[in-house]
Structure formats: structure tokens, C-alpha cells
Amino acid sequence: MTVVDYDAKIPNNVDLAGDRRLQRALESWQPRYLEWWRQLGPVAYQDSDVFLRTAVSVGQDGWANFGPVKMPDYRWGIFLAEPEADRTIAYGDHMGQPVWAEVPGEYRADLRRLVVVQGDTEPASVEQQRRLCLTAPSLYDMRNLFQVNVEEGRHLWAMVYLLHRYFGRDGRDEADEMLLRHSGDPDHPRILGAFNEETPDWLSFFLFTYFTDRDGKFQLASLRESGFDPLSRTCDFMLKEEAHHMFVGASGVARVLQRTVELMKEHDTDDVRPFGGIDVATIQRYLSFHYSVSLDLFGAETSTNAANYFAAGLKGRFQEERRDDDHRLHDSVRDVPAMVDGTVGTRSAPALAALNETLRDDYVADCQKGVDRWNRILADVGASVRLPHVGFHRAVGAFAGHRLSPEGDVLTADEWDAKVAGWLPTDEDRSHVIGLMHGVTEPGRMAGWIAPPATGINQKPVDYAYVEV
Ligand SMILES: [Fe+2]
Numbered sequence: 322m323t324v325v326d327y328d329a330k331i332p333n334n335v336d337l338a339g340d341r342r343l344q345r346a347l348e349s350w351q352p353r354y355l356e357w358w359r360q361l362g363p364v365a366y367q368d369s370d371v372f373l374r375t376a377v378s379v380g381q382d383g384w385a386n387f388g389p390v391k392m393p394d395y396r397w398g399i400f401l402a403e404p405e406a407d408r409t410i411a412y413g414d415h416m417g418q419p420v421w422a423e424v425p426g427e428y429r430a431d432l433r434r435l436v437v438v439q440g441d442t443e444p445a446s447v448e449q450q451r452r453l454c455l456t457a458p459s460l461y462d463m464r465n466l467f468q469v470n471v472e473e474g475r476h477l478w479a480m481v482y483l484l485h486r487y488f489g490r491d492g493r494d495e496a497d498e499m500l501l502r503h504s505g506d507p508d509h510p511r512i513l514g515a516f517n518e519e520t521p522d523w524l525s526f527f528l529f530t531y532f533t534d535r536d537g538k539f540q541l542a543s544l545r546e547s548g549f550d551p552l553s554r555t556c557d558f559m560l561k562e563e564a565h566h567m568f569v570g571a572s573g574v575a576r577v578l579q580r581t582v583e584l585m586k587e588h589d590t591d592d593v594r595p596f597g598g599i600d601v602a603t604i605q606r607y608l609s610f611h612y613s614v615s616l617d618l619f620g621a622e623t624s625t626n627a628a629n630y631f632a633a634g635l636k637g638r639f640q641e642e643r644r645d646d647d648h649r650l651h652d653s654v655r656d657v658p659a660m661v662d663g664t665v666g667t668r669s670a671p672a673l674a675a676l677n678e679t680l681r682d683d684y685v686a687d688c689q690k691g692v693d694r695w696n697r698i699l700a701d702v703g704a705s706v707r708l709p710h711v712g713f714h715r716a717v718g719a720f721a722g723h724r725l726s727p728e729g730d731v732l733t734a735d736e737w738d739a740k741v742a743g744w745l746p747t748d749e750d751r752s753h754v755i756g757l758m759h760g761v762t763e764p765g766r767m768a769g770w771i772a773p774p775a776t777g778i779n780q781k782p783v784d785y786a787y788v789e790v
């Protein structure tokens with residue numbers, strides 16, 4: 322059992338005190354991180370007590386501690402899951418060999434890239450969400466937002482630790498860059514497109530945590546399979562925190578729909594806007610937007626990088642060890658979506674090259690589960706929402722540059738223009754949603770467009786004062 326040094330300046334279970342150079346380097350990064358948090362983290366409530374959960378150990382029970390914390394005092398630390406004894410690489414050309422405790426020289430550049438791209442998304446989402454605290458629909462929701470934010474901050478710490486500890490000078494430079502790129506900054510943007518859009522309202526926030534954080538879940542799950550054991554153990558623990566982010570999104574959307582259903586029944590109409598609700602059609606358009614931009618995050622259907630990462634043992638598939646195949650994939654092929662003679666079809670591709678698509682498939686199946694749960698709420702009024710076709714509104718891969726309807730029909734520019742207002746959020750939708758966003762800071766009260774949660778956090782009642790206002 323790794324000892325957790327919780328009283329250190331940087332809480333950790335990696336024996337930071339035993340490596341003075343590393344400790345000094347991270348301690349000099351820490352004030353810059355805090356300055357970033359102050360400047361680009363939440364725009365308000367930085368000096369309020371927030372009922373947060375803090376990671377204090379990585380064991381089965383008791384890893385999370387709940388209590389009032391001022392966000393800048395949050396104990397951001399470095400926590401790796403316990404090592405698995407005699408772990409071996411589960412796939413690729415090194416299958417069966419012991420995992421690596423240090424970075425193999427030949428994979429250094431690739432591993433650094435994987436860590437940097439993952440790490441960059443973590444502070445990006447905090448930046449995207451920084452104004453949302455002003456319009457939180459309840460203190461319960463504000464607290465959940467802050468919980469997600471501090472944990473994304475911790476995920477940055479997790480990646481910065483790896484960069485400092487295992488990648489020398491370049492790693493330290495990359496860690497500095499993490500605080501210099503900013504979401505939406507025209508000169509120094511975040512690396513991935515979806516992380517440069519502001520999250521302007523709470524409906525977007527819930528859909529972002531459902532769809533875009535879920536991309537994160539699948540990326541982390543693939544990196545947990547890494548032959549580079551410190552990366553694997555880091556991601557393993559991050560996934561525990563990520564589960565809460567999925568919950569915030571899934572339950573947030575469910576509560577919006579619940580409230581919409583109540584208003585539809587009460588007023589006997591689909592058009593709940595005059596009654597301060599968000600109609601199902603608008604929610605569907607927001608859903609289609611967030612789903613489609615999140616699908617792009619998985620990359621093109623076929624990718625040499627993805628094939629190389631897998632063959633090298635750097636990044637596996639989702640739940641690699643549960644898969645029933647040879648885990649090398651040199652001889653297998655699969656179909657991937659493709660545009661064939663102007664219509665949606667498939668082409669055959671080497672399974673190794675198609676790993677982005679395989680991960681996207683797993684992601685789509687996971688997304689569908691939430692949609693099914695949401696539809697059980699909507700069944701009450703005979704309504705439903707759905708995931709649009711994977712080719713709808715795509716900017717990356719085979720469908721980029723084509724115009725597909727949510728059903729997957731290929732359209733001309735004119736046909737698309739005539740119909741897009743029914744499929745993606747319009748200016749009118751956005752102004753209606755934004756118009757509903759007013760901060761509600763009385764304990765237990767909810768904004769009129771969202772139902773209360775079924776239960777509070779960590780056995781506290783829903784009307785607990787989760788944030789000091
Ligand atoms: Fe994260």
C-alpha cells in the first residue's frame with residue numbers, strides 16, 4: 322500500500338519527499354497553477370466555503386473526504402492507483418511483456434504527446450465553464466459545477482506530474498505551456514477544437530458533461546491500458562473522479578426533462594417556453610450539437626497514429642482485457658463508415674488502423690444508455706430524444722464537408738440550409754435558454770426550468786447550503 326502524504330505542500334502517494342528535485346520543480350509550478358486558477362477558474366465564490374469532496378487516498382473505501390473548502394485551498398494532489406503486481410502489457414507487439422516503469426526511449430515523443438493532449442483538456446474545461454457559477458439553478462448545482470472544476474484541476478496536476486517526473490526538460494516546458502494556452506484564446510488556443518468554445522449556459526454544461534466529459538472517460542479508459550504503468554495508474558484514479566462528471570451530466574439533463582414534462586402536463590402543451598421551461602425540441606437540438614462535436618474528438622475513422630499507439634502498447638482499447646480476440650489485430654479488418662458515390666456506406670479497413678472508430682463505437686453505445694433513461698422520463702408525455710446519425714454535423718473524418726440529416730440522408734447545401742434550424746440550436750433557442758439563466762442562491766430552491774435532484778450530496782439534504790453565499 323502506497324503511503325499517502327497528505328500534509329505535504331502537494332498531497333501525494335508517489336513519495337514526492339523522496340525526490341527533492343522533482344518536489345522543488347512541482348512546488349515552483351504550484352503558485353503558477355494557483356494564479357491560473359484565480360484568474361481563469363470560477364469568476365465568483367472563490368472565497369466561499371464549498372461542500373467539496375477531496376481525494377485523500379486511493380484505496381477502495383475512504384478515498385474521498387467531504388467538507389467545506391474554499392476552492393483555492395482545495396488540496397490538489399497527485400494520486401496514482403495502486404500498482405497491479407506483475408502487470409503485463411495486454412495487447413500489441415509487446416503483449417505479455419512486463420509493463421514499463423519508465424518511458425521507453427523509442428516511445429518518448431508519442432507518450433509525451435498523449436499526455437499533453439489529455440492534460441490540455443483538463444484546464445480548458447475549467448476555463449470554458451468559469452462564468453456558469455453566476456447563473457447556477459441552485460446551490461446544489463453550483464457545488465457540482467465546482468466539484469467538476471476542482472477535479473479537472475486535479476487531472477491537470479496528474480498529467481503535469483507525469484510530465485515533470487518522466488519527460489525531463491521537455492516535460493517541464495509542456496507543463497508550463499498548459500497554463501499559457503487558454504480556451505478560446507486566438508493566439509494560444511487549447512489543442513482540441515471542442516475545448517475552445519465557451520460553455521454559455523447550464524443546458525450546454527449538462528450536455529457537455531454528458532457527451533464531452535464522456536469522450537474523456539473513453540480516452541482515459543484507453544490510456545489506462547497503457548504499457549507505461551505510471552500513466553495507466555494515473556488514468557485509473559482519474560476515472561473514479563470522472564464518474565461524478567458523468568453523473569452531473571446525466572442527472573442534469575434528466576432533471577431538465579423532468580421539469581419540461583411537468584410543464585407540458587400542467588399546461589397541456591409542447592410549447593413550454595412561455596412557462597419558463599425548455600421545450601423538448603430545443604433540448605434535442607442542443608443534444609445533437611454536443612453529441613456531434615464530441616464525436617469529432619475521436620478523430621478520423623482510420624489513423625496511423627492510433628495503429629502505432631496500439632501496436633506499441635501505449636494506448637489500448639476500451640476494456641481491452643475483456644475482448645475476445647488476439648489483441649494484436651494484425652490480421653483483422655472491420656468496416657468503417659465512408660461516403661461511397663455520394664451516399665453513406667462503409668469501407669473495409671485494417672482493424673489496427675480503425676481503432677479510433679472502434680473507440681467511437683463504444684462511446685456511441687455508452688451515450689445511448691443515457692438517452693434511453695431520458696426517454697423513460699419523456700415517455701410520460703409521449704415524447705423522446707435521440708442521438709442523430711454519426712455523420713450529422715461532423716467536421717472530422719469521412720463525413721466532414723458533407724451535409725447529412727439526423728437520419729443520415731445526404732443533402733444539398735440548399736436542403737441543409739432550409740432545414741438546419743430544426744436540427745441545431747438557433748439564435749432564438751440560445752437566447753431563450755440564456756434568458757432563463759438566473760442564479761438561484763437560496764438553499765433548496767431551484768430555477769423554474771429544472772426539477773430538484775432526488776437526493777443531495779453525501780447524505781446531506783437537497784436544501785443544504787452547499788455553497789456559502
Ligand atoms: Fe478530467
Ligand SMILES: [Fe+2]
Nearest residue numbers: 534537563566
Ligand atoms: Fe471530467
